[in-house]
Amino acid sequence: MVNYSVLGIDPSFDNVYRQKLTFYRSQRGRRRTKSINKRLRLKKDFDSEIAYAYASNNIVIKHYIEENKSVPLWALFEVISLGNVGNYVACLNREDKEKVADFLNLYNSQYDENVKILEQSIFLIKDLRNAVAHNHIIFDCRFRKAQNVAQNLKATVKNKLHLEAETNFDILFDYLALLMIFLKESGNSRSELNSYITDFENSVNILYKSTEEIAHNKEPLPYSVYNLIIGERFKLKLNKLKEYIN
Numbered sequence: 001m002v003n004y005s006v007l008g009i010d011p012s013f014d015n016v017y018r019q020k021l022t023f024y025r026s027q028r029g030r031r032r033t034k035s036i037n038k039r040l041r042l043k044k045d046f047d048s049e050i051a052y053a054y055a056s057n058n059i060v061i062k063h064y065i066e067e068n069k070s071v072p073l074w075a076l077f078e079v080i081s082l083g084n085v086g087n088y089v090a091c092l093n094r095e096d097k098e099k100v101a102d103f104l105n106l107y108n109s110q111y112d113e114n115v116k117i118l119e120q121s122i123f124l125i126k127d128l129r130n131a132v133a134h135n136h137i138i139f140d141c142r143f144r145k146a147q148n149v150a151q152n153l154k155a156t157v158k159n160k161l162h163l164e165a166e167t168n169f170d171i172l173f174d175y176l177a178l179l180m181i182f183l184k185e186s187g188n189s190r191s192e193l194n195s196y197i198t199d200f201e202n203s204v205n206i207l208y209k210s211t212e213e214i215a216h217n218k219e220p221l222p223y224s225v226y227n228l229i230i231g232e233r234f235k236l237k238l239n240k241l242k243e244y245i246n
Contacts, residue, residue: 012070017043021091026114039091045084046076053079082129086122104185108159111152120150121178128175139229141170156181161240171231176200177241184245193245201238204230 009019021042024035050071053061058079064071077085089097097115101107106117124146130136131143154166157177167174180193208226231237 011072011074013046013073013076014070016073020093020096021088022093023091023097026094035091038087042084042087042091045087046080049080049084050076082122082126086119086126089119089122090116104182106156106181106185108152108155111155116150117152117156120153121182124149124153124169125175125179138172141172141175144169153178161237161244163237163240171229173200173231173234173237177237180241180245190245194242197238197242197245204234 009015021039024032024039027035050061050065054065060075061071061079064075080088094115097118098107101112101115101117104118107115108117124144127143127145128138131138136143149169154168157163157174158166160181161177167177169175169178176197180196183193183196207229227234
């Protein structure tokens with residue numbers, strides 16, 4: 001994504017801001033105003049994160065600031081929050097958004113007229129990341145802030161894994177699947193992805209077996225409760241994910 005933003009141009013954020021963060025130009029009316037406000041907030045947030053990184057003695061940021069140079073985009077991406085990565089993508093011009101989405105084999109014009117799948121995926125994963133970082137409960141996906149998950153995200157997981165039904169991102173497997181799709185299409189190795197899946201599968205098995213102690217009578221967790229946490233037809237979905245990876 002960073003590469004597409006700076007391909008053939010000065011990689012400083014100030015320059016990228018002027019030349020590339022221009023999605024608002026493709027919008028009209030209220031959508032244009034909303035896009036412009038988002039772009040202005042992004043500039044303010046990035047300046048704040050640069051200031052914080054400088055105050056925290058970040059060596060790279062300090063170098064550019066003290067040399068009176070604009071911070072390059074690659075250095076900025078080392079210090080900004082995941083939420084602002086999503087905001088950056090939201091402001092990126094349509095052409096570059098489509099290039100990145102095509103590179104990742106994720107763009108589907110049928111569901112995604114304005115190429116929003118990248119930012120929508122980042123914001124969805126951000127909720128999980130923040131919950132894990134703050135040691136919040138995640139097994140029931142209560143961390144998800146969006147009331148409704150975008151149709152193209154549901155369709156992406158369904159189509160990539162050849163599932164019978166769309167996912168609703170109300171179980172952790174759906175998030176695992178989305179992450180694996182991004183990692184695979186980004187070029188991560190098959191062995192690395194399989195290790196993640198194995199870890200997840202082992203955790204599910206531990207959950208199931210550990211309920212014997214909880215029940216005090218050496219009986220497993222009732223399927224009705226287990227399925228609320230893991231989701232129905234888990235093994236089938238997991239096998240579909242393994243087939244996609246391999």
